[in-house]
Amino acid sequence: xxxxxxxxxxxxxxxxxxxxxxxxxxxxxxxxxxxxxxxxxxxxxxxxxxxxxxxxxxxxxxxxxxxxxxxxxxxxxxxxxxxxxxxxxxxxxxxxxxxxxxxxxxxxxxxxxxxxxxxxxxxxxxxxxxxxxxxxxxxxxxxxxxxxxxxxxxxxxxxxxxxxxxxxxxxxxxxxxxxxxxxxxxxxxxxxxxxxxxxxxxxxxxxxxxxxxxxxxxxxxxxxxxxxxxxxxxxxxxxxxxxxxxxxxxxxxxxxxxxxxxxxxxxxxxxxxxxxxxxxxxxxxxxxxxxxxxxxxxxxxxxxxxxxxxxxxxxxxxxxxxxxxxxxxxxxxxxxxxxxxxxxxxxxxxxxxxxxxxxxxxxxxxxxxxxxxxxxxxxxxxxxxxxxxxxxxxxxxxxxxxxxxxxxxxxxxxxxxxxxxxxxxxxxxxxxxxxxxxxxxxxxxxxxxxxxxxxxxxxxxxxxxxxxxxxxxxxxxxxx
Numbered sequence: 001x002x003x004x005x006x007x008x009x010x011x012x013x014x015x016x017x018x019x020x021x022x023x024x025x026x027x028x029x030x031x032x033x034x035x036x037x038x039x040x041x042x043x044x045x046x047x048x049x050x051x052x053x054x055x056x057x058x059x060x061x062x063x064x065x066x067x068x069x070x071x072x073x074x075x076x077x078x079x080x081x082x083x084x085x086x087x088x089x090x091x092x093x094x095x096x097x098x099x100x101x102x103x104x105x106x107x108x109x110x111x112x113x114x115x116x117x118x119x120x121x122x123x124x125x126x127x128x129x130x131x132x133x134x135x136x137x138x139x140x141x142x143x144x145x146x147x148x149x150x151x152x153x154x155x156x157x158x159x160x161x162x163x164x165x166x167x168x169x170x171x172x173x174x175x176x177x178x179x180x181x182x183x184x185x186x187x188x189x190x191x192x193x194x195x196x197x198x199x200x201x202x203x204x205x206x207x208x209x210x211x212x213x214x215x216x217x218x219x220x221x222x223x224x225x226x227x228x229x230x231x232x233x234x235x236x237x238x239x240x241x242x243x244x245x246x247x248x249x250x251x252x253x254x255x256x257x258x259x260x261x262x263x264x265x266x267x268x269x270x271x272x273x274x275x276x277x278x279x280x281x282x283x284x285x286x287x288x289x290x291x292x293x294x295x296x297x298x299x300x301x302x303x304x305x306x307x308x309x310x311x312x313x314x315x316x317x318x319x320x321x322x323x324x325x326x327x328x329x330x331x332x333x334x335x336x337x338x339x340x341x342x343x344x345x346x347x348x349x350x351x352x353x354x355x356x357x358x359x360x361x362x363x364x365x366x367x368x369x370x371x372x373x374x375x376x377x378x379x380x381x382x383x384x385x386x387x388x389x390x391x392x393x394x395x396x397x398x399x400x401x402x403x404x405x406x407x408x409x410x411x412x413x414x415x416x417x418x419x420x421x422x423x424x425x426x427x428x429x430x431x432x433x434x435x436x437x438x439x440x441x442x443x444x445x446x447x448x449x450x451x452x453x454x455x456x457x458x459x460x461x462x463x464x465x466x467x468x469x470x471x472x473x474x475x476x477x478x479x480x
Contacts, residue, residue: 012126014176015142018172019118021169022118023146024165024172025091025114028111036053051413052105060110060116061112061115061398062116064114068080076185077183081118085118087110087114091109092111092169095108116401119378122382125382127139139375142378143378147301147308153169187202199217247392253389256385260397263443264397264404269428269431270369286421310371314371315375323371323376324436325436327369328369330368332432332433334364
């Protein structure tokens with residue numbers, strides 16, 4: 001007999017496979033750019049074009065985030081996840097047959113659209129489909145899947161031709177499509193549409209028919225019934241438009257949004273997306289030669305993946321806040337040490353031939369960064385936004401992720417040329433440190449909390465079990 005844990009794991013395996021495949025899209029520049037820059041390449045490129053082949057993902061990601069948020073609000077999570085993977089499949093096929101730069105750009109753009117459309121959606125799906133005691137593990141495994149995908153692409157880039165890499169990268173995406181087809185619809189989305197019977201059936205299918213699951217479903221259903229009733233009574237069409245803008249005056253929307261904006265800065269400044277895309281370039285700049293940069297990059301890939309998998313276990317033991325801030329501030333300190341060493345070595349104050357020193361420090365840095373700075377921000381998008389704000393919140397978070405993502409990918413080649421690796425690390429470390437410091441004062445602990453309890457926190461300022469007057473809490477939650 002299939003247990004709820006098995007059903008949740010089966011459903012979430014589609015998210016993991018998709019994230020694995022999307023990471024291959026991000027890391028594909030490690031295979032594509034060296035091949036295009038080779039003197040014998042039939043498709044010629046330059047520094048400007050190369051930077052756009054990497055950063056086009058972020059430009060295409062803006063409509064991806066917006067369309068995904070709109071589609072999942074109207075048609076549900078299952079259909080949206082299916083549809084949003086298809087552009088990536090088409091993109092790889094186009095890249096395989098590409099004979100010029102514009103065609104490659106089109107393929108990369110479709111991949112970027114799909115990556116952005118599914119990154120927030122994947123976190124929301126995990127939040128809504130899984131129980132609180134497993135949610136953190138699945139969210140962390142989502143990050144580990146990204147690390148594995150990047151490592152796989154870097155490895156393939158050494159042994160396979162870039163067109164062959166494009167074909168291989170189709171496999172996890174096709175697997176994700178097949179598994180997603182077997183999903184039930186999200187219980188949270190169904191209840192937000194007033195389909196309580198379907199929602200209850202899907203919820204018990206995923207979570208099991210237990211006292212604990214009964215309580216969680218009833219809490220969510222009762223809260224959403226109150227909100228749906230209020231909207232039906234008071235809001236016309238124009239009222240709904242005004243309600244959208246009114247979100248920007250509501251603390252249960254603004255505080256989660258602020259947390260996500262800062263968490264995104266921590267995510268991007270940790271090198272989460274930049275390093276997979278430009279690993280070989282960064283390592284070549286640090287070591288001063290290209291022949292061994294692949295092996296250095298692969299070693300760090302293995303370190304990142306291993307620490308991400310370990311973090312999936314650690315999250316069951318430690319609180320989110322403790323894990324994020326202890327490893328985050330430690331990561332900033334190590335990154336600044338790398339920066340200082342490389343700067344002094346460039347001035348011949350320290351020996352410049354001891355590459356093992358900055359490489360070892362980077363290994364330590366990526367261990368710390370992938371224990372907290374990379375996975376927790378991506379997990380928060382699936383946890384912090386109340387159900388009524390989840391679509392808009394994920395869209396705005398996605399736009400901000402695309403802006404930071406694109407700025408990072410577009411600027412990295414120029415930063416490495418102008419201010420070198422030590423300046424690059426100094427900029428990223430400083431921004432990450434400031435963002436972590438602000439987050440320390442505003443981010444709540446979400447470990448083992450239901451999504452409804454987290455929603456109550458942002459509405460009431462306290463978690464449900466800390467509220468003295470439950471009726472007052474409910475009134476605040478529905479805006480009375």
